[in-house]
Amino acid sequence: MVRTRIAPSPTGEDLHLGNLYTAYINYLWAKKNRGKFIVRIEDTDRQRLVPGAEEKILSTLKKFNIFYDEGPDVGGNFGPYRQSERLSLYKKYALELIEKGAAYYCFCSKERLDEVRKKMTAEKKIPRYDGQCRHLSKKEVEENLRKGTPYVIRLKVPENQKIKVYDLIRGEIIFDSNNSDDQVLLKSDGYPTYHLAVVIDDYLMRISHIIRAEEWLSSTPKHVLLYQAFGWPLPMFCHLPILRNPDRSKLSKRKNPVWASWYLEQGFLPEAVLNYLALMGWSHPEQKEIFDLDELLKVFDIKDIQTVGPAFDPVKLEWMNGEYIRKTQNSKLKSQILKYYQEYHKKNLSEELVEKTILLIKERIKKFSDYWEYCQFFFERPAVQRLSLLKDSLYIKDIYQELKKITDWKAEVIGERMVRLAKKIGISNSQLFMTLRLTITGKKISPPLNESMVILGKDECLKRLSLIS
RNA sequence: GCUCCCAUCGUCUAGUGGCCUAGGACAUUAGCUUCUCAGGCUAAAAACAGGGGUUCGAAUCCCCUUGGGAGCACCA
Numbered sequence: 001m002v003r004t005r006i007a008p009s010p011t012g013e014d015l016h017l018g019n020l021y022t023a024y025i026n027y028l029w030a031k032k033n034r035g036k037f038i039v040r041i042e043d044t045d046r047q048r049l050v051p052g053a054e055e056k057i058l059s060t061l062k063k064f065n066i067f068y069d070e071g072p073d074v075g076g077n078f079g080p081y082r083q084s085e086r087l088s089l090y091k092k093y094a095l096e097l098i099e100k101g102a103a104y105y106c107f108c109s110k111e112r113l114d115e116v117r118k119k120m121t122a123e124k125k126i127p128r129y130d131g132q133c134r135h136l137s138k139k140e141v142e143e144n145l146r147k148g149t150p151y152v153i154r155l156k157v158p159e160n161q162k163i164k165v166y167d168l169i170r171g172e173i174i175f176d177s178n179n180s181d182d183q184v185l186l187k188s189d190g191y192p193t194y195h196l197a198v199v200i201d202d203y204l205m206r207i208s209h210i211i212r213a214e215e216w217l218s219s220t221p222k223h224v225l226l227y228q229a230f231g232w233p234l235p236m237f238c239h240l241p242i243l244r245n246p247d248r249s250k251l252s253k254r255k256n257p258v259w260a261s262w263y264l265e266q267g268f269l270p271e272a273v274l275n276y277l278a279l280m281g282w283s284h285p286e287q288k289e290i291f292d293l294d295e296l297l298k299v300f301d302i303k304d305i306q307t308v309g310p311a312f313d314p315v316k317l318e319w320m321n322g323e324y325i326r327k328t329q330n331s332k333l334k335s336q337i338l339k340y341y342q343e344y345h346k347k348n349l350s351e352e353l354v355e356k357t358i359l360l361i362k363e364r365i366k367k368f369s370d371y372w373e374y375c376q377f378f379f380e381r382p383a384v385q386r387l388s389l390l391k392d393s394l395y396i397k398d399i400y401q402e403l404k405k406i407t408d409w410k411a412e413v414i415g416e417r418m419v420r421l422a423k424k425i426g427i428s429n430s431q432l433f434m435t436l437r438l439t440i441t442g443k444k445i446s447p448p449l450n451e452s453m454v455i456l457g458k459d460e461c462l463k464r465l466s467l468i469s
Numbered sequence: 470g471c472u473c474c475c476a477u478c479g480u481c482u483a484g485u486g487g488c489c490u491a492g493g494a495c496a497u498u499a500g501c502u503u504c505u506c507a508g509g510c511u512a513a514a515a516a517c518a519g520g521g522g523u524u525c526g527a528a529u530c531c532c533c534u535u536g537g538g539a540g541c542a543c544c545a
Contacts, residue, residue, distance in 0.1 A: 007545085008545090009544080011544080011545070042545060044544090044545080045544055045545060047544085048544065113542090113543085117542090125470085125471090126470075126471055126472090126541065127541080127542095128541080150543095154543095167474095170475095173473070173474080174473095175472075175473075179471075179472050179473090180472095181541075181542090183542090184542080184543050185543095186543085187543040189543075191543085193542090193544085194544075194545045195545095197545095214473095214474070214538085214539060214540090215539055215545095216539095216545095217473065217474065217539075218472070218473055218474090218539070218540040219540075239474085241474095241538095242538075242539070244538080246479095246480075248537065249537095249538080250538075276481095279482080279494090280481075281481090281482095283481080283493095285483095287482085287483065287492085287494080289482095289493085289495090306475095306482085307474065307475060308476070308537095308538090309474095309537090309538060309539085310482090311480060311481075312480095312481095313480050313495070313496085315480085315495065315496060316480075316481065316494080316495040316496075317495095319494090319495055319496085320495085322507095322508090326508080361507090362508090363509085364507045365507090366507095374506085374507095415504080419504090422504095429504055430503095430505075431504095432504080433504030434504075434505065436504085437504075437505060441505095443505090443506095444506085445505060445506045445507085446505065446506075447507090448505090448506095449505080450504080
């Protein structure tokens with residue numbers, strides 16, 4: 001049984017884009033293998049905990065249609081799914097490790113640790129724990145415990161050992177144990193560190209594939225050591241490439257919008273974002289770029305993912321989102337736009353108007369936030385001062401008179417009359433239409449004018465013209 | 470600094486020893502369509518990091534150099 005998971009920490013505003021990517025791959029792999037996808041909240045860092053972050057992360061996941069089979073709010077047979085609710089477990093296992101000689105108590109103070117680190121840095125050595133408490137006698141340990149000296153529990157990393165990690169997309173990687181520090185497993189506040197908790201939980205939750213970002217690759221040997229110490233079978237490891245900024249550094253919020261819901265707020269479609277994300281480090285065997293989940297599930301294989309960290313290109317995402325919008329059914333698009341403006345802009349747009357304008361903007365917008373750029377003038381009369389852009393306002397009266405005469409208010413008719421008028425006045429069609437466009441829409445860029453005027457209605461158009469002249 | 474991962478157009482990638490004068494997509498440029506902007510269509514420019522091997526033959530295999538990334542916490 002394939003069981004995958006993501007383990008986000010509620011320490012930010014929202015789900016990170018990189019986590020969304022990881023979540024999607026985990027979700028895909030579980031789906032593809034008819035397995036289960038699990039969400040576990042890793043909230044063991046009490047200092048960095050952000051209230052509300054957990055809810056936000058879970059809701060964002062759902063908005064992207066990434067549904068999980070087990071998780072803190074949906075339950076499951078391997079709960080609780082919040083590490084802060086599993087505290088007693090970790091301590092028990094940490095003590096078991098001590099029992100087995102794979103871990104030890106460390107009573108070193110923060111100050112001493114800092115000093116050791118400083119000294120080592122000064123000596124140009126890798127800053128790491130010097131192992132002072134490693135050889136404490138049983139008596140000394142008991143003495144300290146009785147006195148109530150604060151302590152942590154550290155992993156006793158064996159010396160001169162080759163640790164083999166098998167990664168699904170990279171193959172076998174060999175680490176030297178001498179490069180691993182005696183990692184803290186249980187903090188002095190009684191909370192486990194990531195390394196301890198992740199191994200215990202993944203084991204207890206029967207996770208079969210640990211699919212996570214590459215940043216975890218170098219701590220994997222520690223995890224392997226833990227599995228071995230407990231005598232637990234190793235899961236499959238799979239380290240995904242890390243998404244990069246355009247400048248190739250790790251995707252960060254200073255250089256790119258990194259919160260997953262930001263893309264929703266901008267009016268990107270979840271399917272488009274996910275489709276684009278699927279193309280990060282992976283490509284469709286037939287080189288298709290646009291495909292839905294069902295198709296992806298058929299051809300996706302985690303082994304085909306590349307190891308190079310791809311740059312996330314918002315421009316290509318925009319293009320793809322535009323493609324999605326263009327292939328969406330009009331009625332569906334209408335409700336999506338309505339919903340988008342309701343949810344993210346607190347606007348209740350007229351359903352009728354949106355429906356009428358869909359055809360005019362479908363090929364023009366790349367994301368829903370563009371809709372307002374194009375269509376605001378349908379809903380609100382443009383501010384008069386914006387019409388100061390107008391150079392040819394002297395023709396407004398002629399245009400007004402001509403339009404007023406039209407009884408059959410249709411796009412073709414308006415078009416014909418305007419072309420004829422331009423000829424009569426002796427100006428180019430472009431000139432005349434631009435003047436009219438500015439008057440009607442308040443902008444130099446707009447949907448097709450004649451059709452827009454039909455939607456607005458004759459009275460409103462004349463009104464806008466009269467306000468100028 | 471140390472350890473690990475990696476290296477094809479600006480970007481995402483195809484390519485697993487001969488189908489490669491390296492293919493596709495985004496972006497860019499030009500043309501056509503046209504009332505603006507889009508969209509559509511057509512075309513152009515654009516890459517195997519460098520050096521050694523192996524081989525009849527290398528983008529593809531090996532080594533070195535260079536370059537990039539990640540990790541080295543009582544953070545995850």
